[in-house]
Amino acid sequence: MKIDTAQQLAPAPHNEADRGAADTVAITIAHGDGIGPEIMEATLKVLQAAGARIAPETIEIGEKVYLSGNSAGIAPEAWDSLRKTQVFLKAPITTPSGGGYKSLNVTIRKTLGLYANVRPCVSYAPFVATKHPKMDLVIVRENEEDLYAGIEHRQTDEVFQCLKLITRPGCEKIVRYAFEYARNNGRKKVTCMSKDNIMKMTDGLFHKVFDEIKLQYPEIESEHFIIDIGAAKLATRPERFDVIVTPNLYGDIISDIAAEMTGSVGLAGSANIGEHIAMFEAIHGSAPDIAGKGIANPSGLLLAAVMMLVHIRQADIASKIHNAWLKTIEDGIVTAELAASAVGRPFGSMDFADAVIERLGQLPTTFKPVYYNNPSAVAAQAPALYTRAAPAKKETVGVDVFVHDAQCTPEALADTLGGLGTASLQLQMITNRGVKVWPGGFPETFCTDHWRCRFVARSTGGTIGHADIIALLTQLTEAGVDVIKTENLCTFDGQQGFALGQGQ
Secondary structure, three states, X not given: OOOOOOOOOOOOOHHXXXXXXXXXXXXXXXXXXXXXXXXXXXXXXXXXXXXXXXXXXXXXXXXXXXXXXXXXXXXXXXXXXXXXXXXXXXXXXXXXXXXXXXXXXXXXXXXXXXOEEEXXXXXXXXXXXXXXXXXXXXXXXXXXXXHHHOOEEEOOOOOEEEXXXXXXXXXXXXXXXHHHHHHHOOOOEEEEEEOOOXXXXXXXXXXXXXXXXXXXXXXXXEEEEEHHHHXXXXXXXXXXXXXXXXXXXXXXXXXXXXXXXXXXXXXXXXXXXXXXXXXXXXXXXXXXXXXXXXXXXXXHHHHHHHHHHHHOOOHHHHHHHHHHHHHHHHOOXXXXXXXXXXXXXXXXXXXXXXXXXXXXXXXXXXXXXXXXXXXXXXXXXXXXXXXXXXXXXXXXEEEEEEEEOOOOOHHHHHHHHHOOOOOOEEEEEEEEOOEEEEOOOOOOOOOOOEEXXXXXXXXXXXXXXXXXXXXXXXXXXXXXXXXXXXXXXXXXXXXXXXXXXXXX
16 A cells, blocks of 8 residues: 655645644644534544644534524634634534535635645555455545536526636646645656546646646656546546546546545545645535434544644654554454444444554554655745746637527527627527537527527628627617627637537
């Protein structure tokens, strides 16, 4: 079993770069909801027994805060604590059912700029049953953008929209993080997964940035898979992967799958790394169905705490706890959800913590012992996370006008709109759910009440201005056309900045 030896990765928070390994570190903790308080109590008990040099500061987040009338699930004073300590150990929380409540996990990650989600997925065979005993990989998931930007709209009776936002700085940050992680932790290969055969601009940018940055790490093997075949290979041959880097949604899905493939999602911890602040958590949820029974597995949160200890330069304590945990697993001591597949009888949450404490100072005999190293306080400056190029020459060449009409056909809509162009703009195409339905559409194509009507400059290679678009919209609205939204069609240094319609 391969164990990473420097899980903290630049850029570390500035106040940690000069921090000595013997310093006591203030951290913020949240006990969370459901099983959260139980596994946090067990984790803190182990940390204290191991001599972790931490000063916990507790905040209240989650279900109780939501139900008190705070739709964000976190109070202003909690933000103050996080920004002060810059280190957050968080138990899982519950988001109340029903509308009006945003995911607190996503809010924290994006508000604090925690751009990298790092999830090690390791099998612990033969002591935890798994079909993949050689699995040992790390998934580095982009954490701030993609479909998790959370920008959604209902546009018509039948159509809802979610915007997928991919940025060049976001791609550069996460891809570089993955390669730096591999370099600093003795990993040999980085695999990129995207869906750029379909989403050629958004996922295409992610793949393009990967291909650019990999050239700066010639000693590390690199490869790219379309996410569907990549996920299929992960499910059948996880041992062929080392570090996987992928956009937000794909990373969320495959990291849960990979964690479960190791034997239990309850064994996996994760780190959320930003330029200033880091958050550590188990990847599982609050499991309210077993809350209060004392049977929850604290391993995910405990291993997240190990990652935290390396991050705050307490590698000695991280090594001691991780080795004791491995020895506990070797000795057949597991909690209820692993009892059927492991070799031992089930233990309760605190019993399991006590078993880890009893083994502090011991080393595993089947697993390879873990020896973490503190990152050097005078380490070489890591490469810049991203660079911003000079702005491109941007020219507007048309506009997509989105229309709500439940009654019309493509031909009837084209007849209406065709006569409403301006001296600068003419109707070129109508699509429905991205498929071209005029001109030359097929009657078999199913259409909803949501139409994209593409108007382009009348002169070949011509450009338009905002006044031309306003004039067009004035004509359309005066004619009773229900305009939902518009998207300008632009070129950047002469390169087309918009996709063609399917079938165009």
